[in-house]
Amino acid sequence: MSGKKVVIIGAGISGLSAGCYLQMNDYESEIFELHDISGGLCTSWERKGYTFDCCIHWLVGSGPSMSLYDIWTELGGINKETEIINSEVFTRIEGKDGEHFSIFTDIDKFEAEMLRLSANDEEIIKEFTDAVRFFVSFQCSRDNPPPPEVQRTFGEKIPAFLKKWTTLTTNDFAKKITNPVLKQFFLRIFGDFVGNTSSIFMLLATLGYLHAKTAGYPIGGSRPFAKRIEQRYLDLGGKIQFKTHVKEILVENDKVTGIQLINGDKIPADIVISAADGFDTIYNMLKGKYVDEEINGYYNNLRPFPPICQVSLGVADEFTGIPHSIQFLLEESIKVDPKTDLKEMGIRIFNFDPTLAPKGKTALVTFFVSEDYEYWTNMRENNRKKYNEAKDRLASEVIKRLEKRFPNIKSKVEVVDVSTPATFIRYTNNWKGSYEGWLPSMQTAGKSITETLPGLNNFFMVGHWTQPGGGLPPAAMSARKIVGIICKQDGKDFTTSKNSN
Ligand SMILES: Cc1cc2nc3c(=O)[nH]c(=O)nc-3n(C[C@H](O)[C@H](O)[C@H](O)COP(=O)(O)OP(=O)(O)OC[C@H]3O[C@@H](n4cnc5c(N)ncnc54)[C@H](O)[C@@H]3O)c2cc1C
Secondary structure (H helix, E strand, C coil): CCCCEEEEECCEHHHHHHHHHHHHCCCEEEEECCCCCCECCCCEEEECCEEEECCCCCEECCCCCCCHHHHHHHHCCCCCCCCEECCCEEEEEECCCCCEEEEECCHHHHHHHHHHHCHHHHHHHHHHHHHHHHHHHHHCCCCCCCCHHHHCCHHHHHHHHHHHHHCCEHHHHHHCCCCHHHHHHHHHCCHHHHCCCCECHHHHHHHHHHHCCCEEEECCCHHHHHHHHHHHHHHCCCEEECCCCEEEEEEECCEEEEEEECCCCEEECCEEEECCCHHHHHHHHCCCCCCCHHHHHHHHHCCECCCEEEEEEEECCCCCCCCCEEEEEEEEEEEEECCEEEEEEEEEECCCCHHHCCCCCEEEEEEEECCCHHHHHHHHHHCHHHHHHHHHHHHHHHHHHHHHHCCCHHHHEEEEEEECHHHHHHHHCCHHHCCCCECCCHHHCCCCCCCCCCCCECEEECCCCCCCCCCHHHHHHHHHHHHHHHHHHCCCCCCCCCCCC
């Protein structure tokens, strides 16, 4: 052991990952987690025989074609037994008049699908799909690398490629499409979640990962994925204290000395890593004493991912032949909260994962933006009856709209479960109910933010608030990076070990 004790706040994927890498490098680490399970947002829950998944739609790095795969295998999130599903269709977007648009994970098929809708737009379609192919050739072709003469051209091509595609918004790209149907489908891909003023690069990269079969879904879903990483951490000698809410990060002479829990207990540490919410860490646990204009600017000006509601249904049907993800327009919108009208619904049909429902039955999940998170948190705090009625109303509105798309579904619904932004905040404490940290923006593209704080020693932050765009890969990668920095500061070589399972 290095002799140093590192305390980690939060047992989400970033906290567990930090713990694993610290243990691999002979640090003594201990995680303090407010919930009674690990995983944070990477979770699922069981209700009457059904499991409702809340996180993994795509796990970037799920296949060996990119080096991120090695991180998931080091952490045990993926092991020899993990079965990864790479679907043929990522999602199917349905239009008003029976028209539909499938996002095929194979880029050649996706190109053919776009050409089917608009042969006139061949030039822009091919420019885009060729860009996806180029992305795959330099980013996720480890198992099938391009010839050396092609690789030699990367140095001059990649910077121009990145500049072109990271500075183009989805809106601006869609303007180049002449066919109104294809244009509309394109603008609907990210729905209300990311918005179309973000760079189109996010879509381009996602299509690249899907094509390279490295953005799949691990059978069992999010909770088993997190549990495997927790087990890896425990096997490496790590310790987790559940139901321990960290209230304060203790500081003496600008050096972090430990943490204080909500029950008053003080835990000394040589280093503290916060893998918890960014705002809470900086402005509450550290009382806003270690900030500068730049950090205040992030929290005043950047947009987080929106808060969401999730309605989960256990349905006595196999949904045979139906794509596992569908987005369709609602004839009558749903008033989700005073600020949000839901006009389109995306539904995940988990009939491809037999572990999530009894035989012959299926778990269905829809989640959607609910901008007014305070509507839910205030109601839950002040009037639980009204809150429960609002949840029931939302579920029945959703089922009513689904009945139009799947006639008779109502009679087959066996289990109904509703989560609101208040649920996400209660269980994970994420600022404003954000489900993935900061939205990616032109301003923050490729940037890491607030991994350390000005003037504060022995302290680091990891997780989705440190890398705009969020998600599981940044959670693990930021943790790996910070442990590398800690090792470097201590004059040690950073090492990793393989998981033997
Ligand atoms: C519906 C949904 C779909 C998603 N889909 C995908 C996807 O397909 N692919 C993908 O890559 N990502 C996806 N994500 C995002 C991904 O789940 C998150 O970005 C990632 O899990 C963040 O991990 P984290 O460790 O940084 O933070 P969190 O998961 O928020 O973990 C923080 C942990 O800290 C704990 N904590 C907070 N405050 C305290 C405190 N004061 N004391 C002690 N503990 C504390 C929390 O309880 C939590 O366990 C999705 C998320 C949601 C909700």
